[in-house]
Amino acid sequence: xxxxxxxxxxxxxxxxxGAIYALIGLGFAIIYNSTGIINFAQGEFVMLGGMFGVYFxxxxxxxxxxxxxxxxxxxxxxxxxFERLAIRPMRRAPPLGxxxxxxxxxxxxxxxxxxxxxxxxxxxxxxSGDEPIILSGATLLPQHLWIFALTVLLIIANKLFFxxxxxxxxxxxxxxxxxxxxxxxxxxxxxxMFSFLLASGMGALAGIIVAPLTMTSYDxxxxxxxxxxxxxxxxxxxxxxxxVLGGLLLGVLEALGAGLISSGYKDAxxxxxxxxxxxxxxxxxxxxxxxxxx
Amino acid sequence: MRRELIKFALFAAxxxxxxxxxxxxxxxxxxxFVGINTMLAVGLNLLLGFAGQISLGQAAFYGLGAYLSGxxxxxxxWNPWTAMAVAAIAVGILAFVIxxxxxxxxxxxxxxxxxxxxxxxxxxxxxxVDVTGGPxxxxxxPGLSLGDLHFDSDLKSYxxxxxxxxxxxxxxxxxxxxxxxxALRAIHDSEVAARVLGVNARLLKVQVFTCSAIISxxxxxxxxxxxxxxxxxxxxxxxxxxxxxxxxxxxxxxxxGSCLGAALLTLLPEFLRTFQDYDIVVYGLLLIIMTMFxxxxxxxxxxxxxxxxxxxxxxxxxxxx
Numbered sequence: 001x002x003x004x005x006x007x008x009x010x011x012x013x014x015x016x017x018g019a020i021y022a023l024i025g026l027g028f029a030i031i032y033n034s035t036g037i038i039n040f041a042q043g044e045f046v047m048l049g050g051m052f053g054v055y056f057x058x059x060x061x062x063x064x065x066x067x068x069x070x071x072x073x074x075x076x077x078x079x080x081x082f083e084r085l086a087i088r089p090m091r092r093a094p095p096l097g098x099x100x101x102x103x104x105x106x107x108x109x110x111x112x113x114x115x116x117x118x119x120x121x122x123x124x125x126x127x128s129g130d131e132p133i134i135l136s137g138a139t140l141l142p143q144h145l146w147i148f149a150l151t152v153l154l155i156i157a158n159k160l161f162f163x164x165x166x167x168x169x170x171x172x173x174x175x176x177x178x179x180x181x182x183x184x185x186x187x188x189x190x191x192x193m194f195s196f197l198l199a200s201g202m203g204a205l206a207g208i209i210v211a212p213l214t215m216t217s218y219d220x221x222x223x224x225x226x227x228x229x230x231x232x233x234x235x236x237x238x239x240x241x242x243x244v245l246g247g248l249l250l251g252v253l254e255a256l257g258a259g260l261i262s263s264g265y266k267d268a269x270x271x272x273x274x275x276x277x278x279x280x281x282x283x284x285x286x287x288x289x290x291x292x293x294x
Numbered sequence: 295m296r297r298e299l300i301k302f303a304l305f306a307a308x309x310x311x312x313x314x315x316x317x318x319x320x321x322x323x324x325x326x327f328v329g330i331n332t333m334l335a336v337g338l339n340l341l342l343g344f345a346g347q348i349s350l351g352q353a354a355f356y357g358l359g360a361y362l363s364g365x366x367x368x369x370x371x372w373n374p375w376t377a378m379a380v381a382a383i384a385v386g387i388l389a390f391v392i393x394x395x396x397x398x399x400x401x402x403x404x405x406x407x408x409x410x411x412x413x414x415x416x417x418x419x420x421x422x423v424d425v426t427g428g429p430x431x432x433x434x435x436p437g438l439s440l441g442d443l444h445f446d447s448d449l450k451s452y453x454x455x456x457x458x459x460x461x462x463x464x465x466x467x468x469x470x471x472x473x474x475x476x477a478l479r480a481i482h483d484s485e486v487a488a489r490v491l492g493v494n495a496r497l498l499k500v501q502v503f504t505c506s507a508i509i510s511x512x513x514x515x516x517x518x519x520x521x522x523x524x525x526x527x528x529x530x531x532x533x534x535x536x537x538x539x540x541x542x543x544x545x546x547x548x549x550x551g552s553c554l555g556a557a558l559l560t561l562l563p564e565f566l567r568t569f570q571d572y573d574i575v576v577y578g579l580l581l582i583i584m585t586m587f588x589x590x591x592x593x594x595x596x597x598x599x600x601x602x603x604x605x606x607x608x609x610x611x612x613x614x615x
Contacts, residue, residue: 037402038401038402038403038405038406040402040405086582086586089586090585090586093585095400095401095402096342096346096348096401097585097589098401098402099348099401099402099405100348100538100542100581100585101581101582101585101586102402103350103405103535103538103581104577104578104579104580104581104582104585105578105582106578107535107574107577107578107581108574108575108578108579108581108582109578110574110578111572111573111574111575111576111577111578112575114574114575115571115572115575222531226406226409226410226413229406262421264417264420264421265417265421267413267417268413268414268417268418268421271410271411271413271414271417272414274406274407274410275395275396275407275410275411275414278395278396278399278403278406278407278410279395279396279398282399282403
């Protein structure tokens, strides 16, 4: 395999994982924009998606589409429950309290998943087999195509939703100014709950479609969550193309780092990027606006 | 200040007498770890409870202290005390350097950045196999000794580690009663207001961060020399959350609370076997419940209980009033 082939291989697999990070990152951005909270538990809903996927698809042998839908629904319901039980009662808490609550929520969800499903790593079969496809020298799994297709679909749906539906517009209004949104008759509390529903649902879908490639277990949430956060940070916490680009960039850099430097330090690459972005450009790579993050 | 010192002296007396009252060697062994965790929890509390800055990277400083001490003594044959001092200084310098950019961040961002830092260090422990031994751990760290006194039994380790823990607590009590302590609390309440009043908030935050990192590094060195074997899994994200839980349970801003939290979370898993399977569920629940219903921790809980009991006896309360 020559170098350019190798490179295109890294690029392809990097874009696929990057798409996953983008979906998770969008979840971070949606919740951040409606509440000002960085939901530490976001990664756990990604994990829940994968685990529910395994539970319905391989354990209970549901048809693929039904298993996907059920898994997303269950994870989204957990997201709403988390908002209702832990976030809403703490609306007026100081920021430090909210940070600790979301950390607590995240390890609580992880712990429950560990008790229910055990500590084993679970595999999910590829949605349309595991026969590799050769594309200009690079090997591609059918699951990669699923990831690309579903991510593009979801990003378009997300865009249409925020641009054209009344709920999407209400959510955007909340992001701009919650009090003003409340004054024009938007039920802010419902919108916050809705943003948790959207974010955990999207995270869960990301968790399911990546599970055939990477396997899943009760503790994958923290890494996936942090990488999604990193994508959102690169994108400046925007709930759109910035975060998507951030995710793709991160995925490609990580694949290159793993391939060209060392696979053991693959995750370190992400966190060094995360720290650099937070230190140098906390407003994200693509925006020029002032930021309240520092 | 004097009242604080009397309180501290009483506490120290209790700590030093405890070994005489227990027979089981195993309990004494666990109490050694309560001492190490007390140091770590007090260190984190200085940062979190007083300055209001969260850190999810404490386990990294703890691990760096342990690994530096271990490597310098076992691989390079240094004297353990010199190694401990060098490790503490190195950890302090690292914390000071990353402190400036990292503490510019607030709240959730600070939590994420410190967590990212912790994970990078954790990855290095695992991957730098030639030096750290990788995931299978690093063994052969020599024990500490002072002249002919070798700290090789639980009782001797107990006194060594609790002396250090008491010194750290004394330092913390002193610090919080001082001008610096008041400045820190001012930063906690409003950084802008503190700066307007002439507090160099930025430098002070970095200094406290460095101080808590040095304490963690020292605790790590003591851990390495006491256990003589270290492996990366001790210093992961899970432990940073455990430390956070200790501080929250005991009470933000309460030095003795941190000791209480450390004691509870160290003793419980040892004596409730089932607890070990449920530990992360329990930590998660504790973090949520304490933050929601008792943000001042158990120490505040006891105070409320005490006041409530006094109120239940109106005759006495009336006489006092």
